[in-house]
Amino acid sequence: MDSWTEHAIRRPHLPDRATVYEVGPRDGLQNEAERISAADRVRFIDLLTDAGLPAIEVGSFVSPQAVPQLADTESVFRGIRKASGVRYPVLVPNEKGFDRAVAAGALEIAVFTAASETFNRHNINAGVDESIERFRPVAARARAQRIRVRGYVSTAFGCPYEGDVSAEAVREIVHKLLDLGVDEISLGDTIGVATPADVYDVIETLYDSGVSRGILALHFHDTRGTALANVFAGLECGVTTFDASAGGLGGCPYAPGASGNLATEDLLYMLEGLGVATGVSLPRVVEASRFLAGLLGHRPPGRYLAAVWAAQ
């Protein structure tokens, strides 16, 4: 007998509820070769709303040269049905993006920087500290207008240009964002290199520095198949917000080697099995992904979706 077999299996203590933050219309579509019309993006988002998702990132107000796929986010934002109590954030890189978001009527924005200098320069043409200075007026104006602000920290688990990223580097940028007054921080595994050991390390470092679990979200790309294991590690640490993309599409055009996000369906399947409530209908997310797959002309990479297809 060893320590595993002589005792009853001890199940980890997990949160009862989790929030699924849907990034398919933004992270999912920004990396697709096929450009989807504004009308079809509206339909896709309306289907995600019907599925009961509590937060749906609608698109981005970045330079249309940088991400042409999302150039017409204004029309998409204005066209979608906004269900009461559902958050519809948009990505904003600077004050120009903020002006566009406000003009469209956004009530929540997401600014984005990184834990590594070189990726940030490729992505938004600014060093990390420079990006914080860019966000300062954006965050101040958002606060004055009661607009909620999410702050993304990309490359929190590894950088496509610099390799390993330390938990201390993540802690530093997280505190700079908190000093700006952001409401939520999403830690991005931009290129999908994290394992659960890295998740424990980064979250422990953040908790030790006084960060509270309630403001954290985890954003995993599934490049190496570790995204669900990483979510499980996050749940064990008490994190309750997880980003995911319908069908598992996604990737940052400025992060070579990045593949899709953790698929929303795969996340929901695991959370349901664990008894973690989300209020989201898995079959209705499948419906939204199937609608999108018909437009893209290829099957999205999500595993649950593949199982549904195989069973038909």
Ligand code: HMG
């Ligand atoms: P820049 O060239 O340094 O910007 O780009 P600039 O201020 O010098 O302006 C250049 C031109 O862009 C000007 O136009 C501006 O008006 C225009 P021109 O005078 O040449 O005709 N411009 C804009 N147009 C519309 N909306 C704007 C805007 N800003 C400037 N907001 C910039 C800097 C940040 C604009 C650019 O690098 C950019 O747009 N980058 C966005 C890149 C991006 O969207 N990446 C993907 C999202 S991040 C991600 O996927 C990671 C995440 O999922 C988490 C994770 O996985 O880790 C969030």
Ligand code: MG
């Ligand atoms: Mg991403």
